[in-house]
Amino acid sequence: MPADVVVIGAGVVGAATAWYATRAGLSVTVVDRGPVAGGTTGAGEGNILVSDKPPGAELDLAMLSSRLWRELGTEVGGFEYDAKGGLVVASAADGVAALSGLAAEQAKAGVDTVVVPAGDLAEHEPHLNPELAGGVLYPQDAQVQPMLAAARLLRSARRSGATVHTGVEVTGFLRSGGQVTGVRTSTGDLPAGAVVNAAGTWGGEIASLAGVEVPVLPRRGFILVTEPLPRLIRHKVYAAEYVSDVASDDAALQTSPVVEGTRAGTVLIGASRERVGYDRTLSVRVLRALAAQAVELFPVLAGVQVIRAYRGFRPYCPDHLPVIGPDPRAPGLFHACGHEGAGIGLAAATGLLIAELIDGQQPSLDVAPFRPERFR
Amino acid sequence: MVTSPSDGTPPAGRAMETYDVAVVGGGPAGLAAASAALATGARVVLVDAGRQPGGQYWRHPIGDLGAVADLHHDLATFRRLVAGASAAVRLFGHQAWTVEPAERGFLVRAVADGMERAVPARVLVLAPGGYDRQVPFRGWDLPGVYTAGGAQALLKGHQVVAGRRVVVGGTGPFLLPVAAGLAVRGASVAGVFEANAPAGWLRRAGSVLPVAGKLTEGAGYAAALARHRVPYRSRRAIVAAHGAESLTAVTVARLDARWRVLPGSERIVECDTAAVGWGFTPQLELPLALGCATRVDVDGSLVVAVDDLQRTSVPGVYVAGEACGIGGAPLAVAEGEIAGRAAANAATAANAAGQPAVVVPSRLRRRRRALRRFAAAMHEVHPVRDGWQTWLGEDTLVCRCEEVTAGEVRAAVDELGATDARTAKLLSRAGMGWCQGRVCGYATACVAAGSGRPVEADLRGVAERPIAAPITLSALANPEGAPRQQ
Numbered sequence: 034m035p036a037d038v039v040v041i042g043a044g045v046v047g048a049a050t051a052w053y054a055t056r057a058g059l060s061v062t063v064v065d066r067g068p069v070a071g072g073t074t075g076a077g078e079g080n081i082l083v084s085d086k087p088p089g090a091e092l093d094l095a096m097l098s099s100r101l102w103r104e105l106g107t108e109v110g111g112f113e114y115d116a117k118g119g120l121v122v123a124s125a126a127d128g129v130a131a132l133s134g135l136a137a138e139q140a141k142a143g144v145d146t147v148v149v150p151a152g153d154l155a156e157h158e159p160h161l162n163p164e165l166a167g168g169v170l171y172p173q174d175a176q177v178q179p180m181l182a183a184a185r186l187l188r189s190a191r192r193s194g195a196t197v198h199t200g201v202e203v204t205g206f207l208r209s210g211g212q213v214t215g216v217r218t219s220t221g222d223l224p225a226g227a228v229v230n231a232a233g234t235w236g237g238e239i240a241s242l243a244g245v246e247v248p249v250l251p252r253r254g255f256i257l258v259t260e261p262l263p264r265l266i267r268h269k270v271y272a273a274e275y276v277s278d279v280a281s282d283d284a285a286l287q288t289s290p291v292v293e294g295t296r297a298g299t300v301l302i303g304a305s306r307e308r309v310g311y312d313r314t315l316s317v318r319v320l321r322a323l324a325a326q327a328v329e330l331f332p333v334l335a336g337v338q339v340i341r342a343y344r345g346f347r348p349y350c351p352d353h354l355p356v357i358g359p360d361p362r363a364p365g366l367f368h369a370c371g372h373e374g375a376g377i378g379l380a381a382a383t384g385l386l387i388a389e390l391i392d393g394q395q396p397s398l399d400v401a402p403f404r405p406e407r408f409r
Numbered sequence: 410m411v412t413s414p415s416d417g418t419p420p421a422g423r424a425m426e427t428y429d430v431a432v433v434g435g436g437p438a439g440l441a442a443a444s445a446a447l448a449t450g451a452r453v454v455l456v457d458a459g460r461q462p463g464g465q466y467w468r469h470p471i472g473d474l475g476a477v478a479d480l481h482h483d484l485a486t487f488r489r490l491v492a493g494a495s496a497a498v499r500l501f502g503h504q505a506w507t508v509e510p511a512e513r514g515f516l517v518r519a520v521a522d523g524m525e526r527a528v529p530a531r532v533l534v535l536a537p538g539g540y541d542r543q544v545p546f547r548g549w550d551l552p553g554v555y556t557a558g559g560a561q562a563l564l565k566g567h568q569v570v571a572g573r574r575v576v577v578g579g580t581g582p583f584l585l586p587v588a589a590g591l592a593v594r595g596a597s598v599a600g601v602f603e604a605n606a607p608a609g610w611l612r613r614a615g616s617v618l619p620v621a622g623k624l625t626e627g628a629g630y631a632a633a634l635a636r637h638r639v640p641y642r643s644r645r646a647i648v649a650a651h652g653a654e655s656l657t658a659v660t661v662a663r664l665d666a667r668w669r670v671l672p673g674s675e676r677i678v679e680c681d682t683a684a685v686g687w688g689f690t691p692q693l694e695l696p697l698a699l700g701c702a703t704r705v706d707v708d709g710s711l712v713v714a715v716d717d718l719q720r721t722s723v724p725g726v727y728v729a730g731e732a733c734g735i736g737g738a739p740l741a742v743a744e745g746e747i748a749g750r751a752a753a754n755a756a757t758a759a760n761a762a763g764q765p766a767v768v769v770p771s772r773l774r775r776r777r778r779a780l781r782r783f784a785a786a787m788h789e790v791h792p793v794r795d796g797w798q799t800w801l802g803e804d805t806l807v808c809r810c811e812e813v814t815a816g817e818v819r820a821a822v823d824e825l826g827a828t829d830a831r832t833a834k835l836l837s838r839a840g841m842g843w844c845q846g847r848v849c850g851y852a853t854a855c856v857a858a859g860s861g862r863p864v865e866a867d868l869r870g871v872a873e874r875p876i877a878a879p880i881t882l883s884a885l886a887n888p889e890g891a892p893r894q895q
Binding site for chain 2: 068199257297302315339340342
């Protein structure tokens with residue numbers, strides 16, 4: 034019997050889609066050519082951020098997702114959901130003014146913001162560089178362990194009847210007339226009422242198998258991991274430039290400091306962005322920049338050992354918005370990819386919206402800004 | 410012999426010339442490579458984390474080999490190699506944290522005294538050696554439980570006898586020198602418990618005879634054990650350690666062919682120290698960082714694939730010694746000599762094609778072949794059977810740094826859908842702590858594979874560490890020669 038839904042991708046977006054679709058009563062099969070959370074999901078910090086998004090469609094999506102993750106943290110759990118809050122800091126007065134301006138706009142869209150003058154920074158983060166000029170606190174920013182989040186959502190979906198096939202590669206689509214009616218895989222055909230492209234950075238390749246174009250490309254990032262420490266850093270702390278780096282169209286390397294502690298005691302240090310294809314080579318230049326910026330933000334880290342570094346490939350689209358919704362060029366195909374560096378955070382809302390659309394419900398949010406055929 | 414760390418070290422703070430050959434690792438393979446490369450006239454730099462040459466095998470207190478000479482084997486070779494390598498620029502106390510391709514070859518990036526320094530070379534010989542392969546058992550995290558290599562290092566490096574009453578266990582010929590060394594230095598060795606039945610040696614005499622030196626070595630240790638009345642028992646293993654604060658006893662049990670405990674065979678042996686070894690794990694961070702192709706060796710270890718000139722799949726990168734297959738010091742020396750000659754030839758030959766066939770004498774090739782066969786025979790009689798997993802409770806720690814139990818690793822596979830060792834690691838945090846899986850990587854891969862054997866991809870998944878050694882953020886941020894930022 035055909036499944037109601039085949040989800041391509043066992044990363045966090047595929048897992049959330051499977052979870053919400055299963056909850057809606059649909060029969061779901063998930064396929065991934067690799068293991069669970071083997072792509073970009075396993076290479077990020079697990080951010081659930083509202084702080085880094087100016088008002089607009091993506092912030093609306095992030096606000097919805099932030100609420101859904103909080104629910105999932107209780108309903109599913111087991112993935113270290115931590116409402117730690119985000120603290121964005123600036124080193125000079127004009128930076129603080131810009132931050133406060135953005136915060137005021139975000140507040141109108143429903144984001145909780147607290148402007149923190151320089152003198153109060155230490156109260157929130159005792160080890161911050163005392164020369165910083167001020168910042169904004171975002172209590173809604175949270176973090177999860179992203180691989181566990183994907184694995185736990187999939188396990189929960191499996192217990193409700195979903196099927197997960199890892200190590201199975203999608204090689205093509207089943208068609209009936211113009212309609213997508215399932216996928217061909219390395220181990221046989223999987224007919225389905227609807228197919229969801231949740232292949233992340235590889236979403237463009239899946240789309241092209243269906244004969245449609247979705248411009249998702251890799252944007253490489255490195256993360257440094259320190260030795261386990263007593264809790265030195267309470268929030269996700271990042272510099273104001275991070276917001277402009279995220280939105281940048283420059284292919285060249287950008288780095289801005291993003292520093293946070295984890296429950297395991299390690300401190301994660303990002304963030305770099307560069308468009309170099311799928312080059313997995315360790316870049317010493319990038320690691321140096323990350324290290325220097327982290328020490329600038331938190332001088333206490335100077336003598337701390339880095340024990341690991343890893344890289345991942347963010348799936349970015351030219352307008353930095355994800356691709357979410359049905360593809361009118363290939364009826365039966367839905368896309369849920371291209372979330373760039375916000376995939377963990379936006380996964381819950383993406384999964385919910387896709388499940389609602391497939392199930393024929395009114396989506397909780399207008400997905401028009403994310404429509405797959407918007408690129409010309 | 411002069412082994413002071415500053416000897417041969419160029420002054421800090423100056424841009425370094427590009428060497429013909431950089432040898433990373435100052436153990437048997439690295440010393441042999443440096444010595445052989447120098448003999449051809451190449452300019453050689455030797456980089457090692459230790460303060461003096463010798464590696465683990467010829468480990469000794471700073472500047473003083475005499476005090477531990479009786480614990481060592483083949484010191485004549487060591488002295489010959491150190492003399493041969495003395496013309497190299499020697500960077501001891503330099504821990505390589507990464508190697509990367511550069512415009513004219515490679516850069517070895519090493520940390521010394523809290524500062525990073527880049528060493529440029531046309532060609533690389535990597536001789537990183539290996540360390541104890543560990544298998545968890547109940548109580549193995551108690552103070553007093555050492556690896557066999559750890560107990561040996563204390564003895565050779567610091568003249569410290571690990572304990573008063575010692576039990577030695579595991580598998581492999583290395584247990585003999587460890588037990589003999591401890592006994593000779595006054596420990597009461599309550600027994601050597603070899604999980605296999607090495608009588609199998611005799612059936613493989615064909616592979617062993619060409620390297621009779623190895624046999625005499627073994628006979629010497631056996632004699633020392635007999636002299637100190639140390640019992641040697643095969644098909645037995647230390648399957649649990651006991652003690653409240655520290656080790657007070659171990660359970661030793663007889664094993665069946667798959668290494669499951671024979672019921673009723675358990676015996677408590679009182680001791681304050683256990684030295685346990687299950688063979689060795691090659692140290693592969695640097696070759697893997699460069700993308701060298703690997704293979705799984707006879708002993709189940711992930712090793713670098715090399716050709717008969719010790720060339721890896723990456724042009725200009727040679728690997729010698731344990732990293733291309735655990736085989737002991739004599740094999741490492743033979744491989745190092747071949748690698749050193751071939752690397753120097755490749756670095757200095759005006760003829761780009763080189764003439765590799767003539768740079769390695771056939772006696773050296775024959776010697777390596779014979780020693781490789783010996784190593785394979787040794788591995789065949791000392792396998793690690795998967796039955797050790799039946800000794801574990803669900804609550805037995807597999808990863809000590811992150812305190813991850815066998816049950817948690819199994820749950821990552823059974824419940825969370827991990828289908829490979831890397832995913833099991835990331836979902837359970839086994840191998841994510843201080844040691845980055847150096848201790849528990851092999852065991853995690855085995856537990857994740859269940860009754861199956863970990864495949865190459867599993868072993869790679871727990872062996873890749875792009876940061877080969879910890880480096881402080883300030884050293885990373887401020888390399889030597891760059892303007893200071895803080």
